[in-house]
Amino acid sequence: xxxxxxxxxxxxxxxxxxxxxxxxxxxxxxxxxxxxxxxxxxxxxxxxxxxxxxxxxxxxxxxxxxxxxxxxxxxxxxxxxxxxxxxxxxxxxxxxxxxxxxxxxxxxxxxxxxxxxxxxxxxxxxxxxxxxxxxxxxxxxxxxxxxxxxxxxxxxxxxxxxxxxxxxxxxxxxxxxxxxxxxxxxxxxxxxxxxxxxxxxxxxxxxxxxxxxxxxxxxx
Numbered sequence: 001x002x003x004x005x006x007x008x009x010x011x012x013x014x015x016x017x018x019x020x021x022x023x024x025x026x027x028x029x030x031x032x033x034x035x036x037x038x039x040x041x042x043x044x045x046x047x048x049x050x051x052x053x054x055x056x057x058x059x060x061x062x063x064x065x066x067x068x069x070x071x072x073x074x075x076x077x078x079x080x081x082x083x084x085x086x087x088x089x090x091x092x093x094x095x096x097x098x099x100x101x102x103x104x105x106x107x108x109x110x111x112x113x114x115x116x117x118x119x120x121x122x123x124x125x126x127x128x129x130x131x132x133x134x135x136x137x138x139x140x141x142x143x144x145x146x147x148x149x150x151x152x153x154x155x156x157x158x159x160x161x162x163x164x165x166x167x168x169x170x171x172x173x174x175x176x177x178x179x180x181x182x183x184x185x186x187x188x189x190x191x192x193x194x195x196x197x198x199x200x201x202x203x204x205x206x207x208x209x210x211x212x213x214x215x216x217x218x219x220x
Contacts, residue, residue, distance in 0.1 A: 001212050003159040010205040017074065024070060024082050025063040026197055032059035033192040037185060053104065061096035065089035067200055068133045071207045092133060099132050099139035123157050124150050129203075130210045149213055160209055164202050171198070 014021065035055050043051065066082075066089045073080045089096075103125045111118030128146040131137045137145060150157060172195050 001156060001209070003156060003163060006160055006208050006212070007163055007205055010201065010208045013071075013074075013208075014201055014204050017070075020070070020082075021067065021200070022197075024066050024085065025200060026193070028059055028063040028066075029196045029200075030189070030193045032056070032063075033189055033196060035059070037189055037192070041185075057097050057100055061093050061100055062086075062089055063200070064129060064203060065092050065096050065133055067203055068130060068207065071204065072134055075211065095132060095139055096129070099128055099142060102139055102143065103128060119158070120154075123154055123161070126150065126157055126161075126206055127210050127213075130207060149210075153209075153213060157206075157209065160205050161202065164205055168195075168198055168201075171195075 032055060035058075036052055039051050039055065066085045069085045069088055070080070073085075106121050106125065107118050109118075110121040124147050125143055126146065127149050128139075128142040131142040131145050131149075132139065135142075135145075175191055175195070
C-alpha cells in the first residue's frame with residue numbers, strides 16, 4: 001500500500017472515468033458554488049459564513065455520495081445509470097448530512113485547539129463516509145468504525161492526503177495570483193467550481209485506500 005502507488009491507481013481511474021464523473025458530480029458542484037455566490041452577494045461576506053456551511057451540508061453529501069456509489073459499482077464491474085446513483089444518494093442524504101455536520105464540528109473543534117488535533121481527527125474520520133454509504137452504518141457507528149479502521153494507518157493516510165492536497169492548494173493559490181482581484185461573477189463561479197470538483201480526487205484516493213485496508217478483514 002505505497003502511497004504513490006495508490007495515487008497512481010486513483011489517477012488512472014479518475015482519468016479513465018473522467019467524463020462520467022464530470023456529468024455525475026459537476027452539475028451539483030456548480031449549483032453549490034452558484035448558491036454560495038448568490039448568498040454572499042445577498043448578505044455580504046461577513047454574514048454568510050454559517051450559511052456557507054449549511055449550503056455545503058446540502059450539496060456535499062449529494063455529489064460525494066454519488067461518487068462513492070459510482071466507485072463501488074465500478075469496482076464490482078457494474079455500470080449503473082446516473083439517475084439510479086442520484087436516487088440512491090437522495091435516500092442516503094439525511095444520514096450523510098448528519099455525518100458531515102458531526103465530522104465538521106469535530107474537526108473544527110480540533111483545529112480550534114491546535115492544528116495537529118484537527119488533522120488527527122480528520123484522518124481518523126476519513127473512512128466514515130464510505131462506511132455509511134457502502135455498509136449502511138449510522139453516522140455515529142460509521143465514525144466509530146472509521147476510528148478503528150484507521151488504527152495503524154495514520155502515516156499512510158496522511159501521506160496520501162498531502163500528496164493530493166498540496167498540489168491542489170498550489171493550483172488554487174496560482175489561480176488567485178494570476179486572476180484579477182475583482183473577478184467577474186462568471187469567472188469566480190468557474191474557479192470555485194473547478195477547485196471543488198478537483199478536490200473530489202481526494203475521495204477517489206481515499207476510496208482506493210479504504211478498499212485496500214478493508215479487504216483483509218472482509219469475511220471470506
